Amino acid sequence: MNTTLLIIVLLLGVILLTLEIVALPGGVAGLFGALLIGFGVWETYAMFGSRTGTIVLLCAIALCVLLLAIFMKRKTWNKFSLEEESDSKVNQLDATAHVGAKGSTISRLAPTGKALIDGQVMEVHAVNKFIDPDKKIEVVAIEGYRIDVVEIDDDRFSAEN
Secondary structure (H helix, E strand, C coil): CCHHHHHHHHHHHHHHHHHHHHCCCCCHHHHHHHHHHHHHHHHHHHHHCHHHHHHHHHHHHHHHHHHHHHHHCHHHHHCCCCCCCCCCCCCCCCCCCCCCCEEEECCCECCEEEEEECCEEEEEEECCCCECCCCEEEEEEEECCEEEEEECCCHHHCCCC
16 A cells, blocks of 8 residues: 555544544444544554554544544534524414314415415315315314315315215
């Protein structure tokens, strides 16, 4: 193995191990990083002897610690972090949301979307098919925060069936 390839293996191992600790959960990147570092240090011991191998091992450890320190600084993470807050809420059901309530779709229900029911915008779930915008709907079931609806003029839900 040539020296350039050995350096690339060691640096890739250090980067993968650091990314595993800082950003990538799951262990795969950390495992490959540790294996690459181990292989690189082992090859260094085999090619250049124990003195150089020990120096490379200590440098790899120091580089991992240095990269961790850089990644753990708050200002570094501000570049990656989301600055906006999500203030969306799940349906807060009150007296207007009841089985049999009627309304109309605002967005396409595919199968979930927005609908206006008794003057309130709610997230609803189409039971049997996709429903296009501006279609009349009726609430058929409420389970927790999920509101199931059907299209009113859908003949599958008529009184004859």
